[in-house]
Amino acid sequence: MMLAISGGVGGAKLAAGLAQVLAPEDLTIAVNTGDDFVHLGLAISPDLDTVMYTLAGLNDTQRGWGLANETWSCMDSLRRLGAADWFQLGDRDLGTHLYRSHRLSQGATLTEVTAELCRAVGIRHAVVPMSDAPARTIIDTSEGELSFQDYFVRRHCEPAFRGIRFEGGAALGDRLDSVLRDGALKAIIFGPSNPILSIRPFLALPGFEAALRGRSVPAVAVSPIIGNAAVKGPLAKIMTEMGTPVSALEVARLYVGLIDAFVIDVVDAPQAPAIRDLGLDVIVTPALMVDAATRNALARTVIEYCSADRKAVRT
Amino acid sequence: MMLAISGGVGGAKLAAGLAQVLAPEDLTIAVNTGDDFVHLGLAISPDLDTVMYTLAGLNDTQRGWGLANETWSCMDSLRRLGAADWFQLGDRDLGTHLYRSHRLSQGATLTEVTAELCRAVGIRHAVVPMSDAPARTIIDTSEGELSFQDYFVRRHCEPAFRGIRFEGGAALGDRLDSVLRDGALKAIIFGPSNPILSIRPFLALPGFEAALRGRSVPAVAVSPIIGNAAVKGPLAKIMTEMGTPVSALEVARLYVGLIDAFVIDVVDAPQAPAIRDLGLDVIVTPALMVDAATRNALARTVIEYCSADRKAVRT
Numbered sequence: 001m002m003l004a005i006s007g008g009v010g011g012a013k014l015a016a017g018l019a020q021v022l023a024p025e026d027l028t029i030a031v032n033t034g035d036d037f038v039h040l041g042l043a044i045s046p047d048l049d050t051v052m053y054t055l056a057g058l059n060d061t062q063r064g065w066g067l068a069n070e071t072w073s074c075m076d077s078l079r080r081l082g083a084a085d086w087f088q089l090g091d092r093d094l095g096t097h098l099y100r101s102h103r104l105s106q107g108a109t110l111t112e113v114t115a116e117l118c119r120a121v122g123i124r125h126a127v128v129p130m131s132d133a134p135a136r137t138i139i140d141t142s143e144g145e146l147s148f149q150d151y152f153v154r155r156h157c158e159p160a161f162r163g164i165r166f167e168g169g170a171a172l173g174d175r176l177d178s179v180l181r182d183g184a185l186k187a188i189i190f191g192p193s194n195p196i197l198s199i200r201p202f203l204a205l206p207g208f209e210a211a212l213r214g215r216s217v218p219a220v221a222v223s224p225i226i227g228n229a230a231v232k233g234p235l236a237k238i239m240t241e242m243g244t245p246v247s248a249l250e251v252a253r254l255y256v257g258l259i260d261a262f263v264i265d266v267v268d269a270p271q272a273p274a275i276r277d278l279g280l281d282v283i284v285t286p287a288l289m290v291d292a293a294t295r296n297a298l299a300r301t302v303i304e305y306c307s308a309d310r311k312a313v314r315t
Numbered sequence: 316m317m318l319a320i321s322g323g324v325g326g327a328k329l330a331a332g333l334a335q336v337l338a339p340e341d342l343t344i345a346v347n348t349g350d351d352f353v354h355l356g357l358a359i360s361p362d363l364d365t366v367m368y369t370l371a372g373l374n375d376t377q378r379g380w381g382l383a384n385e386t387w388s389c390m391d392s393l394r395r396l397g398a399a400d401w402f403q404l405g406d407r408d409l410g411t412h413l414y415r416s417h418r419l420s421q422g423a424t425l426t427e428v429t430a431e432l433c434r435a436v437g438i439r440h441a442v443v444p445m446s447d448a449p450a451r452t453i454i455d456t457s458e459g460e461l462s463f464q465d466y467f468v469r470r471h472c473e474p475a476f477r478g479i480r481f482e483g484g485a486a487l488g489d490r491l492d493s494v495l496r497d498g499a500l501k502a503i504i505f506g507p508s509n510p511i512l513s514i515r516p517f518l519a520l521p522g523f524e525a526a527l528r529g530r531s532v533p534a535v536a537v538s539p540i541i542g543n544a545a546v547k548g549p550l551a552k553i554m555t556e557m558g559t560p561v562s563a564l565e566v567a568r569l570y571v572g573l574i575d576a577f578v579i580d581v582v583d584a585p586q587a588p589a590i591r592d593l594g595l596d597v598i599v600t601p602a603l604m605v606d607a608a609t610r611n612a613l614a615r616t617v618i619e620y621c622s623a624d625r626k627a628v629r630t
Binding site: 070071074 | 355356357385386388389390391392393395396397398405406407408409410411413414416417420431432435436
């Protein structure tokens with residue numbers, strides 16, 4: 001069984017590829033919940049929804065988030081009422097938020113609700129939140145601290161990034177914890193998610209980093225930077241604001257000690273020697289997932305690395 | 316200033332007529348909140364919404380409830396998720412419920428939220444809930460006690476009516492209380508609402524009936540029964556189940572001691588003498604509101620009665 005670690009869109013794409021290749025019992029997808037927030041009384045889990053909608057094939061590939069064939073009547077209504085309208089709530093998407101909010105208020109855990117939501121849309125692989133307790137990502141910016149969605153959506157990541165911290169007593173989700181301890185676990189795969197905004201929340205969970213460092217199975221991460229630009233999202237801007245060059249190599253640096261191999265796109269092949277010098281295996285492969293074929297191919301490449309005799313691969 | 320008492324559709328139509336004739340400062344519309352309930356975590360006030368949507372001209376006249384140009388994407392989504400789908404939530408309508416739920420959770424009163432909602436859709440007359448405290452109508456039926464929406468919507472009023480009671484420590488809403496005490500109050504007008512399901516909740520509010528009986532201004536009620544049938548809703552069925560003939564006269568009986576005059580449709584003119592024998596003035600006029608013209612005409616007739624020198628009218 002393999003464990004995929006995912007943030008939003010990039011991680012979701014790789015997870016969908018992995019789910020095409022691996023049987024339901026052979027894959028667990030753990031998803032960042034640091035972006036979760038309560039908006040107009042609704043419990044919203046943006047990354048869980050992105051993963052779920054992508055796995056179910058219900059996501060809007062044009063817009064890049066939310067559901068396909070979405071309508072916006074409720075949002076029109078909220079706007080007319082003068083309610084906060086900086087976070088777009090599609091009508092179909094609202095069904096998810098209402099269901100989740102209602103079930104959580106009944107005492108269900110986020111893990112349970114996520115399983116119910118997945119089952120309802122036909123997802124057979126396990127999608128689990130990284131934590132059942134609220135883990136709230138706070139971004140320190142040039143304009144002071146902002147809650148994640150304030151920074152990410154309301155302010156479009158415009159304030160300069162200065163740091164990140166996590167509020168709320170988040171603990172490893174039961175399912176993630178048991179997968180990490182499971183003797184059947186064969187690999188840990190980090191999707192091409194933002195290593196700061198989406199992966200750090202995992203590392204901040206008590207026990208996660210120790211489990212990762214103490215693992216006896218291969219761990220691989222896929223670069224979210226291709227050709228010195230982020231495939232999606234504010235990673236390049238954030239790296240620049242941190243004074244770090246925007247490159248796959250610099251992302252690899254963030255993973256040193258945590259993984260065995262780093263996957264980079266063919267355009268970044270020249271960086272492979274420097275990444276190897278960090279003590280990592282490098283997998284050079286087409287890493288831009290533009291359709292089902294490319295994401296499945298990338299998933300297969302990662303799975304092959306994890307399934308191979310590692311000594312043989314490393315040489 | 317006149318006070319209109321309203322349940323849902325019928326009362327809302329008359330209120331819209333009254334609002335066409337009377338200036339904003341000359342009309343307050345108090346609305347039944349006994350039908351209010353919390354559904355999927357949303358605070359829903361069906362009668363307030365019906366009155367608000369009708370006054371704003373946003374109501375769906377074909378369907379008879381909810382908003383015109385409504386879409387149902389969220390409902391599709393909820394159905395797919397296996398959520399309760401017996402209460403239809405339109406996407407536009409959801410904006411109202413989300414806004415109300417959110418503001419209530421922030422500590423606003425239902426009176427305040429209703430004023431905000433009304434302002435946002437351009438309503439200038441005061442629409443006030445009968446109570447800010449939850450007043451929950453419970454229907455005793457042949458299948459036991461049911462909460463109002465369980466009886467009314469989920470079960471389509473199918474179980475036989477046996478009685479009605481009210482839960483929750485509902486008290487007169489501040490605005491309704493102050494209007495009842497206001498020296499400027501010139502009349503109290505009961506719309507053609509269900510006297511059992513929509514008007515009794517008002518009478519159950521401590522102080523309402525005493526204020527009504529002790530009033531020094533005319534009070535008028537419009538019959539919801541025309542030609543021995545209910546214009547809309549389960550009133551005729553309920554009266555039959557109570558062993559009462561379905562007639563304007565029998566509705567008038569329920570109002571004895573509470574009003575001065577009862578408005579009946581011209582088709583019910585033969586019942587006028589019997590209603591007069593109850594000690595009520597009778598206003599015989601076209602009472603079926605099929606369009607703006609008929610509802611405005613009915614409103615004008617009621618206002619004329621209330622504005623006239625009552626001694627002259629009574630003779």
